[in-house]
Amino acid sequence: MASTAGPENLDQIRAAAMLRISGQRVATPAVLGGCALATALTVALMSQDGPRRLAHAWLLNGWFTLSISLGALFFIGLQHLVRAGWSVTVRRVAEVLGASISNPLILMAPLALLLFFGYCGLFPWNDGELVASDRILQNKSTYLNAPFFAVRAVFYAGTWVFIARWYLKASCRQDQNGDTKTTTRLESRSAPILLLLGVTVTFAAFDWLMSLDPHWFSTIFGIYAFSGAMVAGLSVIAIIVAVMIRRRITEAINCEHLHDVVKLLYGMNCFWAYIAFSQYMLIWYANIPEETVWLKLRQEQGWDGMQTILAVGHFIVPFLVLMPRAAKRNTVVVIAMSMGLLAMHWVDLYWIIYPQFADSPAFGLIEVATGIGFVALFFMLAIKMLCSAPIIPIRDPRLTESVTHVVP
Amino acid sequence: MSTVAPPRPEAVPEIEPESNGLVASFNSVDTVLEAVRVLRSGGIERIDVHSPHPIHGLDDALGLKGSPLPWGAIAGAAIGLGSGIWMAWWMNAVDYPFIISGKPLFSIIPSLPIAFELAILFAAFAVFGGAIAFGGMPKLANQKFRIPSFARATDDRYVLAVDSRDKCFDLVGTRALLDEVGGEGVTDIPPVATSEKRIPRTVWMAAAVLCVLALVPAVLIAKARNSTSTKPRLSFVSDMDHQPKFKPQTTNSFFPDGRSMRPQVEGTVARDDLREDDQYYLGRNSGHGGLAANAAEKDSDGWVTAFPLTVDESLIRRGRERYQIFCATCHGQGGDGDGLVTLRALELEQGTWVKPTSLHAEPIRGQPVGRLFNSISNGVRKMPGYASQIPVRDRWGIVAYVRALQRTRAATSADVPSEILPNMRELN
Known part of the structure; x- marks a missing residue:
């Protein structure tokens, strides 16, 4: 509408986006991540219950980084599906985050491999003796067994990697040839892709998180994991966008885009609270032992405190702080709240995973080192890819609309 | 301008x-x-x-x-x-x-x-x-x-x-x-x-009339609520209020016996649900269909004394499972009348609660199996009947399990399998 972004201005923006961020810092996170993981491994092998704790920390931080990618993939699919114009300039960030999914997946592969060596410290259903004495586990063993688990895991991972790489590659190819058919193809295929993502994330959450307690079940658990992933993915996108605005990296990404990203983040965070509460209330109300056992474990021995932290930190504080328009457009507030939400997402996963083996909340070098390792290696890949492509999709047909986007 | x-x-x-x-x-x-x-x-x-x-x-x-x-x-x-x-x-x-x-x-x-x-x-x-x-x-x-x-x-x-x-x-x-x-x-x-700034007189008049009319229903309701009347209440949908139909348990002058509920015609056969075997379905011998006039007569009311079905281990196991689901909450796992509901009711001193009789009491031990079956089916004293919740075969299973429970209290070492006997210890 406003005629401020004429073609010559757009060309300038394109030229500026082509100037790649210097990619010299990739080595630092790689070395840092490798050292951190090696430290965690060493510390874990030295103590008696260390390996089991490391396996849980590994799963926790694996899913944590994985969910950032999954959230970004959902974001891309959603933007294509609704043919959004505003989000074109921030889409490259999401594409890069999505394509970084291969790193946590590769790092998590040993957890699945260990199952074939009979390791049951993480997933009790892999314990043959336990299954033999437990009728419920016997009935579930057609689904919960090492080979089928591995097949499913490979399927999820393959699907995600394929989708993520396809999105990034198609978008980057368009940077060169400017083919508008690419956009139509991305849009039409995003509908089945979102369906596929929905199914795989749901079942991955069942397999990798819910089956930690093989007796327990909750049909809403998949959506719970999905909403958490959306919060994580959008938080990281918001942080990167805010940092780009502060560093004035490109005028194609400004407060208007940040505002809309944070609106989505705000909505998805409310959705997380809604789902988390729904799961809790239904279990509370039905009061059936086979369902309450999972929550009972998480309301004793100090885990109950984490529940309160999640209710306040994951929902109430961001809900009130990010409510005003001005807060959503303020880079400092957005960075602080997104960092907080990422921390809360980590606590959420910790609260899901750790009570299965730890008597009370334990936090030490193993968790910190594994966390640093996964996050560093994840962002190493993301930074590397972000440096090797223009930071916005420069030939997208809706680029003008996005550059001139103004939140009403 | x-x-x-x-x-x-x-x-x-x-x-x-x-x-x-x-x-x-x-x-x-x-x-x-x-x-x-x-x-x-x-x-x-x-x-x-x-x-x-x-x-x-x-x-x-x-x-x-x-x-x-x-x-x-x-x-x-x-x-x-x-x-x-x-x-x-x-x-x-x-x-x-x-x-x-x-x-x-x-x-x-x-x-x-x-x-x-x-x-x-x-x-x-x-x-x-x-x-x-x-x-x-x-x-x-x-x-x-x-x-x-x-x-x-x-x-x-x-x-x-x-x-x-x-x-x-x-x-x-x-x-x-x-x-x-x-x-x-x-x-x-x-x-x-x-002249245009004023609201026209007709509008004022209409508003005043509407205000007065709005009071009418309120006044009528107030009058109706504060006065009595000998007339029946207004019936707006009279064919719904007064339907030409026979209600259960009422008299009706149309039939000579004055009952509106009609007994079944002689020789009526239930479709899909023929239960001819009284011993199995009612727990009593045929020909004793009527209700007993008093307790003494009830005891000799033709209750079957032998199980009308084969009692095997699977039946008793099934009976134990059903007993623990339906009966144990009040009667207790061992049948002593000390189930959780009973304990809680006694703790709350609920005056209306009748403590279930111990299944090991002599009168119960002496009851024929048919009588036990009848108690489960139709209830006894405050206990409701369970016929609608427990299928017939499962009810017999419970009877068999109760018999097994009763036997445990009167067991001797002769009842214990010989390979387990050495592991048991004498109690005083």
Whole structure:
């Protein structure tokens, strides 16, 4: 509408986006991540219950980084599906985050491999003796067994990697040839892709998180994991966008885009609270032992405190702080709240995973080192890819609309 | 006022009744925004822009401050949240305290959904009412509608209006300024005639009549509530209130025996549900169909003394499972009448609770299996019948298990399998 972004201005923006961020810092996170993981491994092998704790920390931080990618993939699919114009300039960030999914997946592969060596410290259903004495586990063993688990895991991972790489590659190819058919193809295929993502994330959450307690079940658990992933993915996108605005990296990404990203983040965070509460209330109300056992474990021995932290930190504080328009457009507030939400997402996963083996909340070098390792290696890949492509999709047909986007 | 008024240097108070302000049309967003800036730099603040679509940056150009409506929304939400929780607490814990599934009378968890819904509802009310109030509605007419060119503000023109009540408004000067910034068709907003400011007498009359009529139902209801009547109540749907049908357990003069419920015709056979075997389905020998007149007769009422089906291990196992599901809550796992419900009722000193007889008491031990089966099926004293919940075969399974339980209390070492016997220890 406003005629401020004429073609010559757009060309300038394109030229500026082509100037790649210097990619010299990739080595630092790689070395840092490798050292951190090696430290965690060493510390874990030295103590008696260390390996089991490391396996849980590994799963926790694996899913944590994985969910950032999954959230970004959902974001891309959603933007294509609704043919959004505003989000074109921030889409490259999401594409890069999505394509970084291969790193946590590769790092998590040993957890699945260990199952074939009979390791049951993480997933009790892999314990043959336990299954033999437990009728419920016997009935579930057609689904919960090492080979089928591995097949499913490979399927999820393959699907995600394929989708993520396809999105990034198609978008980057368009940077060169400017083919508008690419956009139509991305849009039409995003509908089945979102369906596929929905199914795989749901079942991955069942397999990798819910089956930690093989007796327990909750049909809403998949959506719970999905909403958490959306919060994580959008938080990281918001942080990167805010940092780009502060560093004035490109005028194609400004407060208007940040505002809309944070609106989505705000909505998805409310959705997380809604789902988390729904799961809790239904279990509370039905009061059936086979369902309450999972929550009972998480309301004793100090885990109950984490529940309160999640209710306040994951929902109430961001809900009130990010409510005003001005807060959503303020880079400092957005960075602080997104960092907080990422921390809360980590606590959420910790609260899901750790009570299965730890008597009370334990936090030490193993968790910190594994966390640093996964996050560093994840962002190493993301930074590397972000440096090797223009930071916005420069030939997208809706680029003008996005550059001139103004939140009403 | 279609002609330009002649310049009147000292005439500002006299102009006021003649004009409510000025409107001018613009044909692009940029020109109307520019006009707003020029007017505001000239000190004029009471400006309004009518546009067919929202214009980015117009709020800033007009110097509009943020609306207080969001605060109304959040206040409405807070009131809704509070009243939802209060309502749940008052209804469940104060007005009608009723324990459901052993849950506390009031808990925040089930109150949240209703509190959430009310928060949204009240926020919506606040926004709806606030939008109407801040918009100055209801407004019966607007003088600008009398200007023909104003209609294009809903189509292809941006119409700028300046209110004459502005401190810096000056009919001639402002008109010149509007012409200068490119306004087309600069027109006076006609003043409201004094006669038009009054609400017509007919409207007042109609309102008064409506107010009086509105009292009529209230008066009638009040009269009906505070007086008695010997007449039957009004029946608005009489064929629904009085249906030509026979109700169960009532007399009816149509039939010679005076019963409205008809007994089955001799020789009636139940479809799909033929239960000829009385021993199996009723636990008594055929020919003893009637109810026993007294307890003594009941004992010799033809109860079957032997199981009418093969008793094997699977039946007893099934019986044990059913017993533990249906019976053990009151009778106890061992049949001593010490189930959790019983213990809880005794602890609460519930006067209406009858402690179940121990299944090991001599009268029960002596009862024939058919009698036990009948007690399970139809209940005894305060115990309800379980025929609708437990299938026939399972009821016999429970009888078999009860017999097994009874036998445990009278067992001797001869009853114990010989390979287990060495592991057992003598009790005094």
